[in-house]
Amino acid sequence: MxxxxxxxxxxxxxxxxxxxxxxxxxxxxxxxxxxxxxxxxxxxxxxxxxxxxxxxxxxxxxxxxxxxxxxxxxxxxxxxxxxxxxxxxxxxxAHFGDPAFTIAWVVQSQKLVVRAISRLQSLLRGEIDVLCDTVVEKVHELTGYDRVMVYKFHEDEHGEVLLEIRSWSDLEPYLGSHYPTTDVPQV
Known part of the structure; x- marks a missing residue:
């Protein structure tokens, strides 16, 4: 307790x-x-x-x-x-083999996703800044990653970190950093 x-x-x-x-x-x-x-x-x-x-x-x-x-x-x-x-x-x-554990995980995940989608759908169209802020926040909540960023690609294909959420203040901030095209894996 x-x-x-x-x-x-x-x-x-x-x-x-x-x-x-x-x-x-x-x-x-x-x-x-x-x-x-x-x-x-x-x-x-x-x-x-x-x-x-x-x-x-x-x-x-x-x-x-x-x-x-x-x-x-x-x-x-x-x-x-x-x-x-x-x-x-x-x-x-809880035990991984417990069916209730699986159900609880699915229900919890589903609740988080529904809330995130509902929040994104409630945003006004054309408000890209609000959309980006919300996406960073919701992805952070859903994944639990220590850092979530919005990355913008420029015309020359280099990238820039526009938004960032960090779980810990001692993580080095990447906000405003620019990275060459070679730092992003090609698909």
Missing amino acids: LAVQERSLTVIAYSENTISLLGLDTQIFSDSLLGLDVRFCLLPIVTAPLARAAASREISLVNPIWVHSRNTQRPFYAIPHRIDVGIVVDLEP
């Missing part, structure tokens, strides 16, 4: 077995998980649904959320519910 602050998703309480259950390094986390951003414990692709669940008026409608430990990639069913000081997330180990 993890309890997190609703807006920041920082850990405010956790059960005794959380560190070992998530496969976290006991030497690093032996003192406490308190104050740690839960995104350091779980893969980025699953923290977006967890953040959306936290923002949801009726949190029980999103249960269960399929999550993975960042360190071990071990799968869990996360069942969030509100308490007076935040959100409690019960973690139940």
Whole structure:
């Protein structure tokens, strides 16, 4: 079990077995998980649904959320519910051979894709900047990649990074970088 602050998703309480259950390094986390951003414990692709669940008026409608430990990639069913000081997330180990695991993954993936498509369809035509911003954001949410970029090809076929989302501030930014044609694989 993890309890997190609703807006920041920082850990405010956790059960005794959380560190070992998530496969976290006991030497690093032996003192406490308190104050740690839960995104350091779980893969980025699953923290977006967890953040959306936290923002949801009726949190029980999103249960269960399929999550993975960042360190071990071990799968869990996360069942969030509100308490007076935040959100409690019960973690139940999932097994790849479990049919419910497959169904939960398919349902979760389908929800994310439907939301992304709906958002893209709601955009006004001709607003290329808004479209690019939304595509970068939605691809980042759907894939969980640490970096998602919009790349523009110029007339001489060199490329330029126009937009970028990075999961971690310590990733070197590529925004505004130009790359020669030879850096892009030819199809």
